[in-house]
Amino acid sequence: MDGELLIPISLFLAIFGIVYLYLSTRNKERLALIEKGADASIFMSKGRRGSMFGKVFILNFALLLMGIGLGVFLGLLLETYTSMNSDAIYPALIFFMAGLGLYVGFTITKKLDQE
Secondary structure: OOHHHHHHHHHHHHHHHHHHHHHHHHHHHHHHHHHOOOOHHHHOOOHHHHHHHHHHHHHHHHHHHHHHHHHHHHHHHHHHHOOOOHHHHHHHHHHHHHHHHHHHHHHHHHHHHHO
């Protein structure tokens, strides 16, 4: 079996295993709560909380991608107009700007959560 075929299969199996483990654990947890007498309505998403997760995820993901793009752009500018080594510039700026984007997303999320 070639290694080229083994990689997608193992990736699919890992994703399947994670999803299966999450769903089976959630089901067991809910069954245990119901057996103890908890009301089933606690499993339904409460208006704002359920819709807020998607917005926060998209906001953070968008800011992460913008930070990566800005890091690549700044790396290109520094490589073009300075004599710095491009092997060190690109990863450093990509990680720095991605981290900065995630931090900005965190602060915006914190402000949204306080409102």
